[in-house]
Amino acid sequence: MDNIAYSLDETHGRERIDKVLSGLNQEWSRSQVQQLIKDGHVLVNGAVTKTNYKCSPGDQIEVELPELEELDVLPEEMNLEIFYEDSDVLVVNKPRGMVVHPAPGHTSGTLVNGLMAHCRDLSGINGVMRPGIVHRIDMDTSGLLMVAKNDLAHESLVQQLVDKTVTRKYKAIVHGIIPHDFGTVDAPIGRDKKDRQSMTVTEEHSKHAVTHFSVLERFHSFTYVECQLETGRTHQIRVHMKYIGYPLAGDPKYGPRKTLTGINGQALHAGVLGFVHPRSKEYLEFEAPLPEDFEQVLDRLRKSN
Incomplete structure (x- = not known):
């Protein structure tokens, strides 16, 4: 204990x-x-x-x-979209609606369950519940994740995240029309005192958080943006965009109730991921296309513009 x-x-x-x-x-x-x-x-x-x-x-x-109750995490055959794989690392495109790793009350259907069926050699640094998991994205966010297949790779990738050298670019649709083409949100993020399941910009018990964004397209009442993470706090893009007055479309936690239809969850996609390979030291970068429902929403916005 x-x-x-x-x-x-x-x-x-x-x-x-x-x-x-x-x-x-x-x-x-x-x-x-x-x-x-x-x-x-x-x-x-x-x-x-x-x-x-x-x-x-x-x-x-x-x-x-008290000692945590260990849960049985079982391999599950899934049709995972693997973008890259070698003996050290794996890059996977997670679909919207999939949880990254098991938790009490949610022990099946996660990305970890699928990874365990795909390959048995995953790093053990994060324990049996999160084998190979170096970083996460939210359940209703789609996109690229890097996975460590051994502890050497895990330590290298985590250090790159700490050093802020990993490239992480997201595409998002936000409410409102952002008038400027570029911006940076530098605001600390911590737990919301009023709702412990949510994060907020606060000076109390917070962590440094920086998000850079650029405008890709503007519509009647929405803006299509690319966000690049400098830090990786929980719900960072969702919290920061809400903080500056442009919450993500479809976000059930931080966005308005009246929002876009045709997409289940926030319109957020981790489209670009780049890092230095732990063994070869070569810089690798990958780009995943937008999910079909995200593309359909964009097409609808363009036609109504």
Whole structure:
């Protein structure tokens, strides 16, 4: 059982402990923290606490993390669209609607299930739930992902992400007409206090996030853009475009209810992926065409322009 300790300062006075802990650790939702407290896994100054405990500066909090229940992740035969593969890396075009890796309550039909059937040699750095997974894209985002087939490749690709040398370009349709041709959003992203399942631009418990964008086409009330990630935060493009007033079309979490029809989920496609090969040191770049439903929406917008 792993333990995590926190020493509270004056910024946490008189706040409920579940709120404090979910703010200190962005991986925990408030309901998860409350369950940990109810199960007796949270100690304040050495004693078991309750969810309504009001914290004071100087409190010493210890969180005991119970062992995670290992789930059986089974190979599933899928018709994966593989763009590149060798003994070290694999590049796959994930369709919209597919989850990248299994999670409790969602253990089948994921990209990992399909990868395990396609090849048995995947890196083990991220454990049994995420073999080979170096980075993710959202379930309703389509596009290219790089997968590590051994730990050497995994460490190299992760370091490239840290060094911001991986090329990641996305195509998106956003609400509104962006008047300028180019732009950069440099705004920190963290958990939304009001909705722990969402991200937002905030200075509190946030991470540096930068998105560059350029306008490809303008329509009556929408704009077709290309976004390039400098950092890779959760929901980054979706959050940043909403922040500047141009939320993604079809986005059920960050966009308006009245939106484009004909596409299930946000109009976002990871179309270009480039990286240095971990072994050969050659720069590789791949481009995946837009999904058919994305193209059809664009055609409809062009005809009504």
